Amino acid sequence: MKWQGRRRSSNVEDRRGQGGSQRSRFGGVGGFNPMLLAPLIKLLFSKVGLIIVGLFLVVTFLTGNNPLTIISQFFTGGPVQTETSAPYQGTEKENELAEFSATILANTEDVWNSLLDNYRNPTLVLFTGSVSSACGTASSATGPFYCPGDEKLYLDLSFFNDMERQLNAPGDFAQAYVIAHEVGHHIQKIMGITAKMDQLRGQMSQTEYNKYSVRLELQADFLAGVWANHSQEMTQMMETGDLNEALNAANAIGDDRLQKNSTGRVVPDSFTHGTSEQRMRWFKKGFDTGDISQGDTFNANPL
DSSP, rough: OOOOTTTOOOOOOEEEOOOOOBBBBBSSBOOGGGGHHHHHHHHHTSHHHHHHHHHHHHHHHHHHHOHHHHHHHHHHOOOOOOOOOOOOOOOOHHHHHHHHHHHHHHHHHHHHHHHHHTOOOOEEEEESSSSETTTTEGGGGOOOOEETTTEEEOOTTHHHHHHHHHHHEEEEEHHHHHHHHHHHHHHHHHHHHHHHHHHHHSSSHHHHHHHHHHHHHHHHHHHHHHHHHHHHHHHHHOOOOHHHHHHHHHHHTTTHHHHHHHHOOOOOOOOOOOOOOHHHHHHHHHHHOEEEEEEOOOOOOOO
């Protein structure tokens, strides 16, 4: 892909190196229990409280202890947790992937704002290890995902290495397909499809719901193909072999292939994303037509 030197999106949160927030034993984030605040204030404004505070300050001054540390230990059972302001230092390759991801996100913004009047740009969150979102806490093992609750895409850049080494799906356009697929889920949120899926979740068995989940994922593949079509018209970023990279990636992450590689057998009732053939076909249909109206996977028969 010819992506270098192009606009990068400003809708990127770089949380690499931070990890997910840890819950304290009090059940909140950060370890402070607000239930203890009221009695503390009442004590401080009493005569006894003023005497205690005075003695406390004298002792901490003479011993050299940090009063904040003692207060923290009283409320949380541990020392004060401070955050470093030092920026995350990624490897040269990782930082290049971060620049690439921001560039692809910017390109999706340009394409979808030209196609949809009500489009609103999502945010891409880069993380390492684990991350907290409006959909809960997830680890890198979850893979890239979109959270409709906060309209953010979450990506651990190590997934691109896994694609190349474990899934045999290398290439920058394969990586662009992954980002475009998650943006496809954002479009489904805007179109109200995600809300309809949420309503269905409690109305049927898991096996039946999985069938709808497959259609949802295949539509996101189709939308990624639509993006690629219009992106090429607008920027001519694609080079020879790029389309095959995306199709190879779609093939690599089909439910049937993943199940066969991991367990040696295929269980169609547990599919959630579609077969390799389906994923390739729907992405290719989006790429060939560039017509968002032809992506109704929910009424397609056969799928």
